[in-house]
Amino acid sequence: MAKDSLLHITSGTRFGYRTRLPWKRVDRCLVEVAEEVSAGAGLHLLVAPNGSGKTTLLRTLAGLSPALQGTVKAEAQVHYFADELRVDPEMKPRTFFRAWFSGESLAAAEKLAETLRLSLTTPIGKLSRGNRQKVLLIMAEVKAAQSDTSLLLMDEPLTGLDAETREQVTQLWAEAKTPTMRLVIMHELECVRQADSLLTIAHGRLRHATTRAGSTWMETYRSLQS
Numbered sequence: 001m002a003k004d005s006l007l008h009i010t011s012g013t014r015f016g017y018r019t020r021l022p023w024k025r026v027d028r029c030l031v032e033v034a035e036e037v038s039a040g041a042g043l044h045l046l047v048a049p050n051g052s053g054k055t056t057l058l059r060t061l062a063g064l065s066p067a068l069q070g071t072v073k074a075e076a077q078v079h080y081f082a083d084e085l086r087v088d089p090e091m092k093p094r095t096f097f098r099a100w101f102s103g104e105s106l107a108a109a110e111k112l113a114e115t116l117r118l119s120l121t122t123p124i125g126k127l128s129r130g131n132r133q134k135v136l137l138i139m140a141e142v143k144a145a146q147s148d149t150s151l152l153l154m155d156e157p158l159t160g161l162d163a164e165t166r167e168q169v170t171q172l173w174a175e176a177k178t179p180t181m182r183l184v185i186m187h188e189l190e191c192v193r194q195a196d197s198l199l200t201i202a203h204g205r206l207r208h209a210t211t212r213a214g215s216t217w218m219e220t221y222r223s224l225q226s
């Protein structure tokens, strides 16, 4: 594993799922890794068409499902955040944060809620989609701040957020003090100004660009997809 690399996926690794037919088990491969992938602290975007295997890839990196073949190594505390917060809808963000954090971490979570204009006293089930996302985003930031080195795997964390909040969140990511690698699934590349690399899935292959082809990552994305 290269120095400063927090995530390493060896070439030949295959991501997908297994189905069981009555007489045998069948591997359904969604993503193959032809060239090894290494990435370190910073913001890494995972952008690919619907149904191409992004969530499956992220869940495998999180250890929630096995790789069909090959290995994945993470040299960091791994935290996975699904695309939706699944908790008791009656729970309020304040109670949620108090269940997870105390002391300085709890204070940091409550401060972030204020910064992002999240009501701590509205039941989570009554919050809008964007406001529910804020609970997840705050959770992720405080978790990252608690570890020396973290790998945050986030499935569409910016979905549902208004433009101002997106701006604030990407700013928070850029200013984070602890060495954190964020691998973030997203669909709207336009809202990201600064990122360290872009991963995509094209024709079932994982592709990784560490330099931007044009003024935005969109051009890089298009060239990797072609």
Ligand SMILES: Nc1ncnc2c1ncn2[C@@H]1O[C@H](COP(=O)(O)OP(=O)(O)OP(=O)(O)O)[C@@H](O)[C@H]1O
Pocket: 016, 017, 018, 030, 048, 049, 050, 051, 052, 053, 054, 055, 056, 057
């Ligand atoms: N355990 C499973 N059993 C059956 N099908 C599965 C399983 N896991 C994933 N799939 C299928 O694999 C495909 C890829 O799913 P995945 O959710 O990883 O894609 P995605 O790129 O995240 O999609 P989206 O952008 O729409 O969220 C989908 O067609 C999905 O239905």
